[in-house]
Each structure stands twice: as structure tokens, then as C-alpha cells.
Amino acid sequence: EMQLLESGGGLVQPGGSLRLSCAASGFTFSDYAMTWVRQAPGRGLEWVSAIGGTGSATYYTDSVKGRFIISRDNFRNTLSLQMNTLRAEDTALYYCVKTLRENFNGFGERLDFWGQGALVSVSS
């Protein structure tokens, strides 16, 4: 059975850092690009970042470029999101999401399996 289990969420002050992890199981992790999608309380979905199956290609939405770093460990089947210089507007539930292909090229990307999310709250 496919599973994605996020961890590492919590309360952090503005300007602080947090690292999210996602443990994957039930599929060949290295065969698929992975993404992070977030949802602010009571709001819609926002794509944050993506990484190809080998880990060599990474992508970010403009609002997190230079602050967030996505990475993966294909030996441990783990996806990570290092979040630095956090702002109040980064407060959200962060979902770890599997895509359909190894390479993430932005065309026809399909998010076919979602974790349950990790809550990040940025507040003083």
C-alpha cells in the first residue's frame, strides 16, 4: 500500500527555520518526481516546490525561491523541505505529493497521491 507520511511541522517565529520530511513507502520512490503543495488555513492549494526522481532537478514557486530547499534521499525513500527565513504567510498545511513521472517538466503534471500533511505555523 502506498504511503506518504509527513513530519517536522510546528510553530516557529518569523525569520526562523523548519525542516519537513516525508517518508515514502509502497512504491519505487526514485522512479517518481515529488512535490510539496501547501494550503493556508481556510484557503486554496498552492504548489511550492518539485524535485525530479534523481534529485538533480529542482523547481520552486517564486515566493519561496532563495528561502526553501527541496531534496530527496532515494536510499532512505525520504523527501525533505528545508524552510528558512519563514514568514507569517508561509503558515499552512504542507502536503507531500507524488507525481506520475520521473522527470518534472511542468507539462501535463499530475499529482496522483497525497500525504495527510504537516502543519507549519509562523507566528511570534
Added chain:
Amino acid sequence: DIQLTQSPSSLSASVGDRVTITCRASQRISTYLNWYQQKPGKAPKLLIYDASSLQSGVPSRFSGSGSGTDFTLTISSLQPEDFATFYCQQSYGTPLITFGGGTKVEI
């Protein structure tokens, strides 16, 4: 940037109703349009991909259509378990993935 506008933002319907939700892209995106369903407190679930293909395991009462800039999600006969928020999503350019604002379907 490509933007997706969903309408309506919310609707009230009854069990057995035919429900239609639209999603309009700010520029042509071929058929690179997917639909998701999100129930309260749950993660989104992929329903329709490439505008009109039904994801495995999704009931056939869900269907999608459209290409270019105008897309539609239809529920042919609304069931109690279908009350949720629905999102469209595109991937055709930068930013690499964007979502519509969502449509809440409620009783």
C-alpha cells in the same frame, strides 16, 4: 503567469442533481488540466486528468471536458459523499503548477 478562474466559488445542490463546475485559464493550455476533490480535513484526491480522463477508481458519474482555455467538471448525479471542494490544476508553463481557487459543493 497562467491563472485559473473557477466558477462558481460555491454552490448548493441536492442529492441526484447534475452539477457543473467551470475552470477558465488565462491562456491556452491544451488539455493539461486536472481536477481534484478535497473533503474537509482530508488531502485532495485526483479525479480527472488531461481534461477528460477518469483516474482509476473514480466513479463514472464524474466527467471532464474542454481544451484550450475553457474546461468543465460534471457530476451527473450528485451523491452524499460528493459534497466537497473541487479544484482545477494546470501545468503548462511557469509557474509550473497552478490551482484554481476552488468550488465548494454543499447542500
